[in-house]
Amino acid sequence: MTAIIYILAFVGGFSIMSLELLGGRVLAPYFGSSIYVWGSIITVFMLSLSIGYLLGGRLSMNRPSLVRFAMIFAAAALCLYPLVLTSEDIMTWVFERVEDPRYGSLLASGLLFIVPTVIMGMISPYSVRLLVRTTEHSGLIAGILYFVSTLGSALGTLATSFYLVLWFEMNEILMLLTGSLAGAALVALAAARWQARQ
Amino acid sequence: MTRHAPTGRLSTPPAVHGRPRLVTILVAACAGALLATLSANLSARIVHTERSLYNTILVDQRGSVRCLQFSVRRDQRNQSCLDERKPRAMMFAYTRMMMASLLLNPRPARILVVGLGGGTLPMALAELLETSTIDVVEIDPAVDRVAREYFGFEPGERIHVFTQDGRVFVKRAVQHDERYDLILLDAFNGDYIPEHLMTREFLEEVRALLAQGGVLAANTFSISDLYDHESVTYARVFGPFFNLKPWDSGNRVIITALDNLPGPAVLKERAAALAPELAPYGVQPEEMLDLFTTRVDWDTSARPLTDQYSPANLLQGR
Numbered sequence: 001m002t003a004i005i006y007i008l009a010f011v012g013g014f015s016i017m018s019l020e021l022l023g024g025r026v027l028a029p030y031f032g033s034s035i036y037v038w039g040s041i042i043t044v045f046m047l048s049l050s051i052g053y054l055l056g057g058r059l060s061m062n063r064p065s066l067v068r069f070a071m072i073f074a075a076a077a078l079c080l081y082p083l084v085l086t087s088e089d090i091m092t093w094v095f096e097r098v099e100d101p102r103y104g105s106l107l108a109s110g111l112l113f114i115v116p117t118v119i120m121g122m123i124s125p126y127s128v129r130l131l132v133r134t135t136e137h138s139g140l141i142a143g144i145l146y147f148v149s150t151l152g153s154a155l156g157t158l159a160t161s162f163y164l165v166l167w168f169e170m171n172e173i174l175m176l177l178t179g180s181l182a183g184a185a186l187v188a189l190a191a192a193r194w195q196a197r198q
Numbered sequence: 199m200t201r202h203a204p205t206g207r208l209s210t211p212p213a214v215h216g217r218p219r220l221v222t223i224l225v226a227a228c229a230g231a232l233l234a235t236l237s238a239n240l241s242a243r244i245v246h247t248e249r250s251l252y253n254t255i256l257v258d259q260r261g262s263v264r265c266l267q268f269s270v271r272r273d274q275r276n277q278s279c280l281d282e283r284k285p286r287a288m289m290f291a292y293t294r295m296m297m298a299s300l301l302l303n304p305r306p307a308r309i310l311v312v313g314l315g316g317g318t319l320p321m322a323l324a325e326l327l328e329t330s331t332i333d334v335v336e337i338d339p340a341v342d343r344v345a346r347e348y349f350g351f352e353p354g355e356r357i358h359v360f361t362q363d364g365r366v367f368v369k370r371a372v373q374h375d376e377r378y379d380l381i382l383l384d385a386f387n388g389d390y391i392p393e394h395l396m397t398r399e400f401l402e403e404v405r406a407l408l409a410q411g412g413v414l415a416a417n418t419f420s421i422s423d424l425y426d427h428e429s430v431t432y433a434r435v436f437g438p439f440f441n442l443k444p445w446d447s448g449n450r451v452i453i454t455a456l457d458n459l460p461g462p463a464v465l466k467e468r469a470a471a472l473a474p475e476l477a478p479y480g481v482q483p484e485e486m487l488d489l490f491t492t493r494v495d496w497d498t499s500a501r502p503l504t505d506q507y508s509p510a511n512l513l514q515g516r
């Protein structure tokens with residue numbers, strides 16, 4: 001059971017950084033690839049993750065379960081998918097209203113990425129809650145969890161920038177991420193079922 | 199308080215024995231590195247170096263020739279050079295080929311240049327076309343400064359510099375319904391290719407900026423896998439184009455127009471008419487006529503570059 005939670009946290013870490021890297025490509029046609037575009041994206045992701053950690057921790061206080069854990073992944077998938085359909089319209093809307101590309105890129109990356117990233121940020125603290133059995137082991141478990149999810153982030157960055165952009169269109173990669181988050185939700189649900197039967 | 203003193207006393211003495219060797223090695227290494235750097239630069243005097251947000255800018259001088267480079271590696275090709283004895287002469291084949299775009303429209307009134315470099319192209323065009331106005335888009339303010347200080351670039355009434363990303367400028371210009379008679383894309387000669395300036399959507403935006411009879415010239419790549427992808431992308435947006443490839447250069451220049459391309463007879467006639475005016479810049483249009491070919495020599499099944507798919511830097515490495 002613990003192995004499954006670690007694997008899911010890995011998927012979460014992978015998706016977060018893959019999405020962040022794609023963010024630069026999503027914004028470039030409208031706001032360029034200047035340093036402030038990356039500044040906007042990183043700001044939005046860091047801010048969203050910090051809020052996600054808070055909310056995830058908060059949520060874990062209320063009858064934590066694998067089913068709810070699965071719901072976090074399902075929600076992330078659901079909120080990621082609209083990017084495929086609406087990002088062009090959102091960026092056009094911002095582009096027409098904000099002349100300064102610094103604030104344009106900040107606003108657009110906020111509108112596009114805050115919701116899915118906040119939700120993905122909830123994964124880590126919730127995982128800790130599901131994994132920790134004793135106070136004694138809590139630090140160890142948190143350490144392993146950071147290791148696994150950050151390793152996922154590293155691989156998500158590498159895979160996306162080295163290979164995925166060479167093989168796939170951006171929307172295809174976004175759908176791939178949506179698919180793996182949805183898959184992670186299903187795995188968590190299956191695990192919950194299996195646990196209930198035990 | 200009392201605890202600090204003994205630790206200090208304890209840690210100092212061993213250092214006297216242990217460290218000199220290390221220090222000597224470090225000093226020797228630094229001196230060696232310094233000497234190597236100096237000797238590599240003996241032939242060319244470095245006039246100016248600067249690390250800006252986007253480039254490592256280097257200006258060097260060999261005799262009367264001053265050159266601009268955008269990389270730390272000394273073997274990098276120069277971006278732009280100026281011979282102080284013949285300041286107008288264009289020293290690079292690609293710059294002269296960009297000027298050859300005048301054969302498609304000899305008197306452009308509004309000109310857009312994306313990518314400043316040393317400012318050679320906008321200065322020459324402003325001088326040659328006395329009533330033209332030129333908008334230059336350059337992302338790096340440091341390049342603008344260096345061009346003014348070391349390469350005689352002088353913006354003014356007719357030359358305006360916009361410190362912006364090229365794509366953002368173009369999109370905004372489309373929104374404001376601007377039109378240009380000549381657009382020169384010269385942003386593709388550093389180590390890093392701006393991938394969002396290679397895509398079909400970008401070229402469609404550029405096309406929307408062309409006035410009736412407007413002409414586009416782009417300085418791009420002639421080597422690696424990128425050549426096929428890029429050629430397919432330009433052909434998708436503009437149809438047939440002149441593909442100027444000198445045998446001695448890694449650059450190629452694409453010249454195309456909103457309307458039909460002129461035939462050989464028209465080009466020949468215009469080349470003859472423009473030759474005297476272009477001579478001071480070292481541009482000999484009549485000798486470039488052979489380069490005006492629309493022959494398709496790329497793999498037409500290559501995937502076009504789009505905003506969705508544009509791994510230009512990865513493709514160039516292949």
